[in-house]
Amino acid sequence: MSTPRKVTRRKFIQLAGGAATGAALASVAPGLTSAAAASASKPFGMPYVRQNRKVRVAVGGWAQQNMSDLLEQTEFTKKTGIDVEIVLRTDTKETELTRIVSAVQADTSPYDVLDFEDELATSLSQAGYMVGLDDILPAEMWDDFSPEMLEYSKTWSSLDGETFRVIHNWEMPYWWYRKDWFDEKGTAVPETWDDVKTMGEAFTDKGNNVWATEDGLIKGAFLNVYLAWVTLQAGGNPFDVGDAYKQALEYTYDLMYTHDVFNPASLQKDYNQQNADYIADKVAFMRQWPFFGDVARSEDNTEWFSDDKVAVTLPPVGPGGKAGSTYPAAWGFGVIRTSPNLEEAKELVSFLSTNEVAVQAMKVGFWFLNARKSVLAEAPQDNWLVQQMKMYTDAGVIGVRPFHPQFVEALTILEDTASSYLTKQMSLDDSMKQAKAQLDALK
Structure with missing residues (x-):
């Protein structure tokens, strides 16, 4: 002992x-x-x-x-x-x-x-x-x-x-979606990363600030959680700063800026702001922790709530396969x-x-x-x-949360370098080089 x-x-x-x-x-x-x-x-x-x-x-x-x-x-x-x-x-x-x-x-x-x-x-x-x-x-x-x-x-x-x-x-986290919207548009619930890429055409309306999907990605408490699961979906661990992490960052960037699926303002939002946007009818599909179910069903949201507004589906499967689609x-x-x-x-x-x-x-x-x-x-x-x-x-979609022995120090490095890329302040290659060098220095 x-x-x-x-x-x-x-x-x-x-x-x-x-x-x-x-x-x-x-x-x-x-x-x-x-x-x-x-x-x-x-x-x-x-x-x-x-x-x-x-x-x-x-x-x-x-x-x-x-x-x-x-x-x-x-x-x-x-x-x-x-x-x-x-x-x-x-x-x-x-x-x-x-x-x-x-x-x-x-x-x-x-x-x-x-x-x-x-x-x-x-x-x-x-x-x-x-x-x-x-x-x-x-x-x-x-x-x-x-x-x-x-x-x-x-x-x-x-x-x-x-x-x-x-x-x-x-x-x-679970994947919540507006079943009423999907049914109205005759749109299938996304089952893969490629399916998610097409959602902007059906749901995003920039003029009214409505987006196909959104998340809470502000640094310090939230972005690291997202980086972990999206890299897990790609088949890897973000702390390895390898091919899976690169693929996950590119996928996120393209959802934001190429396909108009993912609201880039997510990088300044926490989970409470994300939930508020969903309840304000600004989001069609999102990843969120179970507490959102209680928020949606609270007395404050009685007039808004209905079961078809908070339907839950399985996560869209990434390149890593369904076994790593989410983590607890x-x-x-x-x-x-x-x-x-x-x-x-x-x-x-x-x-x-x-x-x-x-x-x-x-x-x-x-x-x-x-x-x-x-x-x-x-x-x-x-x-x-x-x-x-x-x-x-x-x-069978639950994987293991990506781990690093110096977790709190390492996740800060990933957040800082990834956010620089996702806000167009740094190239992907430079972001990964800096992350790799700083993580190596922890060893």
């Missing part, structure tokens, strides 16, 4: 600063040794003799009530004798990273269990701040994960073959190495990782929705979000 790495002032600045500028939003599956499996299979329900046991778990404000309800309904404290205090983590990943780095270097911890996202997972694992979990995870858990969740966990929740995060929120991002639970309640923290994470509790969690709130087999089997089949996740899972 690794030990915390001493972080120099320079590395601290790289970690915290990299997150601030870049943040948005093994060949076999991780497994258990026989001894670990036997340990993890012990039933809950027998409190330890020691009294006054406690654990602090940090979650985002949006998840506080769900977490409280879950612990109450599963009777974790009654079964284990461990009191749980739910505290709020800071509101951004960069401030959270700063808090944890400072605390761990002082051999303390602001909480014991942390609910955290991909960007923080990369930084904290590389620094050696998270506890390995394989010896306490239920033996049943890995068999319950879908193949896509297993691949994701190997890449984003493990380091050197050791699992340090158990994901519970696992979701991907995730949140999950981990244990901070300097936790003052280390034993209790491990017991809580082990408890939350069981199949039974995973199903109960999903029923408490969709913050706990993922593609575990037991979760999808028990999820309400008439719910739009469950339907979309099952459709994408069954279609």
Whole structure:
């Protein structure tokens, strides 16, 4: 098991600063040794003799009530004798990273269990701040994960073959379209990159600022997400700065400036602005994360909403094939190495990782929705979000989010160089040369 790495002032600045500028939003599956499996299979329900046991778990404000309800309904404290205090983590990943780095270097911890996202997972694992979990995870858990969740966990929740995060929120962008518009024009929903190129003729009306498609591509939180999936659709990883990345950039540029399909103003928009344009009847087809479904169905949009305005289809397939058409991002639970309640923290994470509790969690709130087999089997089949996740899972279109070991620093490099090309400030060759040189300097 690794030990915390001493972080120099320079590395601290790289970690915290990299997150601030870049943040948005093994060949076999991780497994258990026989001894670990036997340990993890012990039933809950027998409190330890020691009294006054406690654990602090940090979650985002949006998840506080769900977490409280879950612990109450599963009777974790009654079964284990461990009191749980739910505290709020800071509101951004960069401030959270700063808090944890400072605390761990002082051999303390602001909480014991942390609910955290991909960007923080990369930084904290590389620094050696998270506890390995394989010896306490239920033996049943890995068999319950879908193949896509297993691949994701190997890449984003493990380091050197050791699992340090158990994901519970696992979701991907969906492709939304105005079915009412498509039906009116007799236009087929695009199934390939080539199909997307023809959409400008049917839907783009520059005079009225209506576009066939749009995205949120502003730097600092959004452009890197787009670059990752469009390069994945091309069959590669953008951090390789190879042929697939070049093809993805050229495709995006041509959609904007040659085919009049993709609104170039996307480079100055975030997701809220993108959603507002769609609801204002300015966009026919778009990639967006699941939260848009709740936005469209909110009370503010009651007069506008109808099912045929927010239809969901499978992603258009790129040169890389359908298996890399989209990718999920995730949140999950981990244990901070300097936790003052280390034993209790491990017991809580082990408890939350069981199949039974995973199903109960999903029923408490969709913050706990993922593609575990037991979760999808028990999820309400008439719910739009469950339907979309099952459709994408069954279609085999979910790939693994492109990874770089110095993720937050690397994505900033890609954003800066790609935006220079997409705003016509730099040639494609120069953009790629600069990206390649700066990424090589990180090694």
